[in-house]
Amino acid sequence: MPEAAIRLVDVLLILIVLLDLFALGTSRINAIIRAVALEGALLAALPLAIEGGHGLGSVAILLAAGTLVIKAIVVPRMMLWAIREASIRREVDPLLGFVPSLMLAGVGIGLSFALARQLPLRGLGAATYLVPAALSSVFCGLLLIVTRKKAITQVAGFLVLENGVYLVGLLLASVMPWMVEAGVLLDLFAAIFVMGIVIYHINREFSSIDTAKLTSLKD
Amino acid sequence: MLWSLVLSPFALAALAAVAPGAGRRRPLLLLAGALLHAGGVAWIWIAPPEPTRWLAADPLGKIVLTTASTLFLACAIYAQGYLRRREDRDDRVFVAGLLAFLGAMTLAALAQHLGLLWIAIEATTLASAPLVYFEHDARSLEATWKYLLICSVGIALALLGTFLIALAATNGEPPVRSLMLADLRAGAAGLSPPWLEAAFVFILVGYGTKMGLAPLHSWKPDAYGEAPAVVGALLSGALTNCAFLGILRPLGILRAAGHAGFALEALVVMGLFSMALAAVFVVGQRDFKRMLAYSSVEQMGVLAFGVGIGGPALAFAMFHIVNNGLAKGVLFLSAGNIHRSFGSKRIEVVRGAARRLPLSGPLFLLGFFAVTGSPPFGPFFSEFGILNGAFGAGRFLAGGLFLGLLAIVFIGMSVTVLHVVQGDPEGAPEIAGMGDSWLTAAPPLVLLVAVAWLGLFLPGPIHRLFLSAATALGG
Known part of the structure; x- marks a missing residue:
């Protein structure tokens, strides 16, 4: 792989991790969704x-186009539409404050790099940052899901997590037949679609998508 | 042949989604799909079809598929009676969802490619989420959201695990460029150990969530408690097995690679932890459908424990997959009848079910005896075999804990179950027209007979199937 391509890949990966941190640190839902859309484009x-x-x-071109359409355009548009339609208040309700979230994320990213060092990669010279960036995204996504109250922010967290998983998938273009990758994309799209429907129902039932109100079932 | 078994439920699901609803004919499509599927599975038993590259009815898949098909047939018959009593709710999404769910489970059982297996299990989540939301009230909505979100996160982690297996393969000596089970097993010796171990951690957490192993079970009581009985039976008796398959397939590869030691330990620990957690929440449980969910957590623990112990216990764990699936059908379907007749699932309200529902009440009690491992039912023999395997392998502490936790769950469940079944129903609320009917009582009865039959007389071909599945897993 040429030197320029390697540098480009590294820059893209660093941008993705920065976007993860941005999503954790911002208080605007729209900003989180835009960050997720940009991640999809990257x-x-x-x-x-x-x-x-x-x-x-x-x-490869078809898959890239599919990724762009689903992850960067269709899914974020669906989420922005849901916010408008359900007139959700645009602030994030964190269970855990923004600064502690970011600090935890920093720890997680450090651990991701440490773990990735244990995993030897061969023949993929450019991909040194790929596995740590992927694990970092997975960690930040999980953090968004468990520390944010609104259902729509949890879906955004799920997308960040999925993006991390998808990053690892990129290493595997030669192993995974394209229909499997297409199936993965399609499943993701369907999952978001079903989640959107459920959010719509939650909003109608509770006049809010605050999952902190979903507390009638417990032991 | 195998592809048509997978695709025909999806075709019927599409038909159910577009068919006009007049006259409530749609449930008949459900029955047709179930009969067709059961016929196809019987055909697989009689004349094993040629495996294709992507699909094959290997012993492990055959166990899961046969259990799911049997349970689905019972549930489809039950649903005829159930949906007739629930004309207040639209059955379009319900019937279409159930059929798509069946198709996805079939694909999961037969898939010979780890990516395809993942797609199938993700599809089961999507097909079953609308089923949990059948009642369209606030409680079922909450359950659906938790089910969807937690399982989607779990499945995303399982996908990461699947990708890591692929990396273990591409970084192996020599590299394996495929996620086909056969290729991975053939090249297992060269797979890269650190990748393989990292992969199994994510696979266990991911599919373990879907299976409902503690501490990843938190969606289970809500989903099982709020979903209709048919859905609860299929989720706990059939879907959990498909998710277990998601763990067993990679485990087989680890076994072949000779790196399964830590994976087996992890399964033993998670199994015992699941049983312990179920024991804590089953004692004093006031909601009998949630109690069944914790019983399911316990049974998943039994399965994980049995596989983790390995050796002779492995074949009994395979046996337990079938036993648990059928026994869960008995419990959920009879519990659903009791729930509808009393209009409540709280034990403060429900009493004397045996007198008011002369079939469902006793079936609920007998189902409880079956699932907790009382003779002469099948689970007694499979759990005893697993225990025997643990002691035989010199694992006295683990075996002792296993036995003790089984006993605690038995006692804890018995309090709740006896409260529901015994006593005088006089004065308890009663919903008119919800008594026992053949359509709703015969399916759990037949399943109960099947569980007893498996215990008293295990037919040779089924026995050999368990043994060959255990051998394939390296037992």
């Missing part, structure tokens, strides 16, 4: 940057 660009040196296959 994810779509990554396979092109990685494969760029060897000439692009049509399948």
